[in-house]
């Protein structure tokens with residue numbers, strides 16, 4: 001965060017208890033942009049009441065200087081840089097540097113950073129034995145979760161979270177090794193030997209190489225696919241205090257080691273309401289099957305009694321287009337076009353679904369727009385990546401966001417262990433009943 005103290009507007013709000021006329025003055029903390037926050041830290045001690053906000057729809061959990069989102073305007077910026085400019089002009093490792101250090105690097109700094117990351121992409125040979133404990137048909141997210149959690153059993157030299165050197169090497173290892181773990185999870189599932197990373201390739205080229213190379217012949221990475229992959233990784237790198245990032249922060253607030261915290265983030269990301277939505281979108285499109293069935297599924301999505309939701313639509317923050325979805329849609333057209341895929345039935349179906357949904361008053365009234373997950377799977381499938389790997393790729397990208405947010409939290413002098421309270425609605429005190437007296 002910025003070194004300057006956060007501006008405070010003293011007593012900007014007065015809260016009145018109408019039951020007894022008591023009033024309480026509350027301060028406003030002012031950010032550099034976006035909504036200010038009402039400081040309620042003293043509310044319980046002064047009023048005896050907790051605030052109540054399940055799902056944290058109106059709650060700021062922390063101060064951060066990393067990512068800014070304006071849901072009404074469809075704005076997403078990493079350290080102030082708009083996402084569309086970064087997607088077009090930057091590359092993933094440069095965005096990693098930006099998210100972690102706060103500024104775009106000089107030529108010399110980025111070369112040093114890239115070398116450092118690429119020289120930590122290998123896994124300890126013993127780690128490969130962890131993969132062999134899984135069934136071959138295990139979901140790769142289950143494998144990634146297990147292997148990342150196990151990293152703390154290898155890297156005792158980087159688990160002291162209060163040592164900046166430990167945090168530096170742990171952060172480097174996490175960013176660098178996630179593609180290797182992801183590719184190994186995929187190759188294990190198809191019975192292919194693991195691939196060692198190549199330091200002469202870029203981050204995205206190396207990932208595709210580890211995923212698809214064949215030991216029996218030379219493999220040349222398709223530049224169209226590596227550029228698209230790099231852009232997709234940029235789009236997924238960070239996103240403010242989303243569910244998985246909040247999971248990493250609250251896990252880290254107890255002092256847990258960084259590998260365990262990232263494993264917790266992976267677990268949260270897996271949910272279909274969050275990062276698992278990209279896989280759910282493809283499964284949904286496969287289930288819909290053809291354009292003529294779209295109205296049937298739009299009807300299901302609107303039916304309160306039907307648990308079906310239009311996957312890849314809606315967002316807690318974006319009540320306008322998700323800027324990432326727009327870039328993703330454009331990328332889908334580019335990649336499919338460059339690959340000579342003229343009429344991809346899946347893309348056609350997705351476009352028809354989007355068109356009908358955006359004309360439907362239910363989606364318009366509830367401000368439900370396509371989100372980042374709606375188009376990503378179409379690109380992944382064109383790349384030959386299986387549906388079960390989609391959320392794994394999301395985790396590869398989001399690791400830098402988790403790492404940047406985790407470091408920011410540890411370095412925050414006001415940081416405390418995260419420990420929310422509750423509204424208790426259970427039984428009040430009652431005496432134990434012996435078995436003979438129970439009915």
Ligand code: SDX
Pocket residue numbers: 055238239241242243272273274275277301302308309310311312313314315316317366368371372373
């Ligand atoms: C990601 O937070 C982040 O930043 C996440 C993320 C990131 O980069 O980290 O952006 C990545 O997780 C994107 C979201 C991917 N998930 C999906 O695509 C799953 C489908 N979407 C929904 O489950 C939902 O929209 C959420 C979970 C994304 C947001 O849910 P909210 O904010 O809690 O909103 P809600 O569930 O209260 O919905 C508001 C209303 C409800 O109707 P009412 O009860 O008011 O009548 O909108 C309806 C919902 O039923 N609704 C949908 C819908 N999403 C919301 N109805 C049909 N289809 C949908 N997709």
